[in-house]
Amino acid sequence: MFSLCDPCRISQSVVPKQSLRACSASGDHLLNENALDEQIQKLLSRRRYLRDLKARLLDKPSSPSVISVTSTPRCAAQVTFTPAPRRSNTDDDLGVFQQCRRGFKARTPPSAQASIVTQNRFDPLSVPSSPSAPGDVIVVGDSIVRNLNITCPNRKSFVSCFPGARVRDVTRRAPAIYKNRAVGAIVLHAGVNDIRHRQSEILKADFTALIKDTKERTPSAKIFISGPLPLVRRSNEYYSRLLGLNNWLQGFCKNQDIGFINNWDLFWERPRFFKRDGLHPNSFGARVLSENISKVIRLS
Template identity: 45%
Template sequence: MASIPIAVICTSCHMFSLAFSVSGESFTCDKCREVVRLTEKILELESRIQSLFEDSKSVRTIENILDASNVSAHSSVPVENPMQLGNFVTVRRHSRRTKHHSTVPIKVSNRFAPLSDAPTEQPAESALVIGDSIVRNVNIEAPATIVTCLPGARAPDIKSNLNVLAKANRKFSKIVIHVGTNDVRLRQSEITKDNIKEVCELAKTMSDTVIFSGPLTAYRGDEIYSRLSSLNGWLSEWCLQNNIDFINNWKSFEGRPDLLKRDGLHPSWDGVSLLSRNLTHSLNNVKV
C-alpha cells in the first residue's frame, strides 16, 4: 500500500508542508534548509573577501617599502666620471633611454562639418549644391561649384549646415537644395513643408539665387511614391510663388525605373548623369 503524505509544520518558517515521514519532533522544510545552506555560503564568501582585502593591504605596504628602498639606493650611488681612453670616452649610463613612440594622427570626420572646410570662393563665382545622398556622385559642369552630400539628411540637417556657413559670413552666387526623400518617411507632411520653407528662407540670406531640386520618382512601395509625388506637386507651386527656381526631376525620372538602383530610391549611374545634367542646366541658365 502506497504511503500517504501528511501535513507538518516547519519549525523555522511555521508553514505547512507535505511529507511522507517525519523523524523526531523538529521538522525543517526544503526551502528553509536551502536558506540555511545559502546563508552559510555567503558567510564563507564574506570571510574569504575579508581575507583577500587584508592580504592586498599587506602587499601594498610591502610595495611601498620596496619603492622607498629603491629610491634611497639610487640616490646613494655616486656618479662615475667618464674614463678617458685615448681619443675615446666611455660613459656608463644607469637609466634606459626613453622610447619615443610615433603617434599616428587620427582622422575625425563629421557629416555636418564638411561645409566649414569647403574652399572659400568669391560670391560672384561660387555656387553651392547641398543635399542628401541623392546628390552623391553628381558631376556639375559649371565653374566653381561646391557639391556637399549629407547622407540621411533631412531639411533640419541642411539648415544646420547652412547656419554654420551663415555664421562664417559665407555668400554664394547660387544655392541648390535637394532634400525631402528622408523627410517624407516621417509621415508628417506639414512639418516637412515648414522645415523646407525655413531652409529656403535661410538660403535666401546667403545668396540672391536659390534653386530647389525636386525629388526623384521612387519605386519602393505605393506610400513613399504617393508622398514624394505630393511633395513634388507642392514644391512646384510654392517655389513659383516665393521666387525660387524649381527643378522638376520627377518629370525626367517618371516611368524610368532603369534610372534608379535596385533599392528603388537612389539614382543609378544613368540616373546620376541625368540628375547632373538637370542641375548643370539650371545653374547655367538661371538668371542671377
C-alpha cells in the same frame, strides 16, 4: 647743092628756130594760165565751204559746241564800287565782335573741345576673374546628390551631401558650407527622408524655415530647390506622398520667387537610372541629374 654762103639757105635755117621759140613761149604761157585757174578754183571752193560753214553755224546757235564770240569796242577802263551792306547796331549783330584796346589783338574764345572717350579695345578678350574662393555653385542635400558633377561656364561647383539628412538637418548644417564663400547659386535637395514620418505640414514648415534662413545668409545668391525623384519599388502611399511633395514644391518656389528643378518626369519609369535599392541614382542617373540641374542654373 647749095653753097654755104647762099642766102636762101641761111633764111631757111633761121625761120624754124624763131618758130620754136614762139611755140615754147606760148606753151609756158598756157601752163601759167592753167595753174592760175586751178588756184582760183581752189579759192572759190574754199570760199563756198566757208560760206556753208557760216550758214550752218548761224542755223544752230543753241548747240553746246558753238561758242559765240562778240567783240566790244575798246573804251576807257571803268571801275565800279559795290557798297557793303549796312549792319544794325543791335546786340545780336555785334555779338561776334570784340572790343579791344589799342595795341592789343582780339583773342578768339577757345573752341569747345569734344569729349574723348577712352576704352580698352581688348576688354572683350579679357578672361573674367574667378572668385577668390571655390563654390560659385553649391549643392547641399541628402545622399541623392552624392555623385553629382555640376558644370557651369566660368563657375566652380561644390557638392556636399549628408546621408539620411532631413530638411531640418540641411537647415542646420548648410550655413557652415557656404560661409565665407562667394556664392552665386545654392541648390537644396532634401525631403525624401521626411516622407516616411507622414508629417506633411511639418515638412512644409521645415522647407519654409530652410528658404528663409538661406535668403538671410546669402541675399545675393540664387536659390533653387531640387525636386524629389520618383523612387522605384515603393508602396503606393510612399509614391503618392512623393508626388504630392513635388507638386507642392513647384507652387512654393513660385511664391518664394526661387527656382525649382523638376526631376520627376525625367526619372519617371526609368529604373535603369537607379541602383538596386531603387532610391539612389546610379552613375548614369547621377549624370542625368547633374545635367538637369546644370541646365536650369545656366538658363536662370
